[in-house]
Amino acid sequence: MIEVKNLSKRYGKNYAVEDISFSVKEGEILGFLGPNGAGKSTTMNMLTGYISATSGSASVAGIDILENPIEAKKHIGYLPELPPLYLDMTVKDYLDFAYSLKKVSLPKRAHIQEICGLVKIEDVYGRLIGNLSKGYRQRVGVAQALLGNPDVLILDEPTVGLDPKQIIEIRNLIKHLGKGHTVILSSHILTEVQAVCERVVVINNGQIVADGTPDDLSTAMTADHKLIIRVAGPSEDVYKMLSKLPHLVEITRNGQKEPGVFEYSIETEAGTDIRKEIFNRLSDRHWPLMAMRTNDLTLEDVFLQLTGEKQMGGRR
Ligand SMILES: Nc1ncnc2c1ncn2[C@@H]1O[C@H](COP(=O)(O)OP(=O)(O)OP(=O)(O)O)[C@@H](O)[C@H]1O
Numbered sequence: 001m002i003e004v005k006n007l008s009k010r011y012g013k014n015y016a017v018e019d020i021s022f023s024v025k026e027g028e029i030l031g032f033l034g035p036n037g038a039g040k041s042t043t044m045n046m047l048t049g050y051i052s053a054t055s056g057s058a059s060v061a062g063i064d065i066l067e068n069p070i071e072a073k074k075h076i077g078y079l080p081e082l083p084p085l086y087l088d089m090t091v092k093d094y095l096d097f098a099y100s101l102k103k104v105s106l107p108k109r110a111h112i113q114e115i116c117g118l119v120k121i122e123d124v125y126g127r128l129i130g131n132l133s134k135g136y137r138q139r140v141g142v143a144q145a146l147l148g149n150p151d152v153l154i155l156d157e158p159t160v161g162l163d164p165k166q167i168i169e170i171r172n173l174i175k176h177l178g179k180g181h182t183v184i185l186s187s188h189i190l191t192e193v194q195a196v197c198e199r200v201v202v203i204n205n206g207q208i209v210a211d212g213t214p215d216d217l218s219t220a221m222t223a224d225h226k227l228i229i230r231v232a233g234p235s236e237d238v239y240k241m242l243s244k245l246p247h248l249v250e251i252t253r254n255g256q257k258e259p260g261v262f263e264y265s266i267e268t269e270a271g272t273d274i275r276k277e278i279f280n281r282l283s284d285r286h287w288p289l290m291a292m293r294t295n296d297l298t299l300e301d302v303f304l305q306l307t308g309e310k311q312m313g314g315r316r
Pocket residue numbers: 011015016017034035036037038039040041042043081188
């Protein structure tokens with residue numbers, strides 16, 4: 001549904017986005033994750049035809065957005081980071097205005113009513129946008145993006161500035177919308193993409209540093225070379241035996257976790273998997289293996305490893 005190939009945007013000597021490629025399948029909810037300044041908005045603005053690209057191509061529903069922006073835009077609903085809401089308009093007037101601006105051909109009243117029901121803004125329909133809470137304003141922004149029933153929704157940081165209850169509501173709304181649309185959602189919040197998205201593209205300093213499902217990314221970084229095991233056996237002897245394991249990088253004793261059961265963290269060379277070896281050796285000595293788990297990284301750890309950032313961008 002969306003194809004981005006070698007897309008770059010340069011401002012002066014600096015690349016805001018450099019040579020990025022990714023694709024989004026029909027019906028997918030893709031999280032575009034990166035810290036502030038990573039290039040998310042720039043990418044979304046190019047994808048939606050708001051700014052031109054320095055080089056590369058992007059297409060939506062098979063239409064090149066840079067060559068044929070008017071046609072391509074008919075397939076896209078866009079919620080920019082700062083939605084273009086007119087605070088002195090009522091929700092009704094604003095949606096009527098956006099309907100005309102977008103030259104939507106669907107039957108006006110029925111279409112707008114359906115969208116208002118979907119994003120749950122019927123009860124504020126006659127109110128001034130300036131008097132609405134941020135959560136409701138964001139819903140109005142989403143309603144505007146849904147006008148014309150586009151195949152693709154592009155939402156730039158849709159939960160920024162909302163309170164926790166509003167965040168949950170908007171996330172649920174996006175998940176719901178994902179059932180009938182292809183969605184790209186940008187975010188600098190890991191838990192958000194984990195909660196909402198089926199796939200995540202991680203961008204940092206204008207470049208893509210990872211692409212996969214949230215689980216894939218954790219797994220890829222975890223591998224099976226970092227293990228935590230618990231063994232019922234004499235701590236000193238077990239430790240000595242484990243120290244002779246092949247491909248060992250480091251072994252740490254974590255102490256006694258239950259009577260007679262000691263825990264160890266084992267790291268081996270990347271790409272090695274010594275779980276069977278551990279099991280067999282302990283079994284030979286009749287030291288029961290009470291627990292074994294990979295030292296899972298959270299998506300947050302993965303992100304920090306991928307981007308080399310000390311911390312995420314400050315806004316929440
Ligand atoms: N019009 C512009 N002129 C010069 N530099 C720009 C312009 N727009 C963006 N940049 C730079 O490009 C980089 C990427 O910006 P972009 O807004 O795409 O990041 P972002 O990931 O969306 O971050 P944020 O969440 O803060 O909006 C930043 O370093 C920014 O300063």
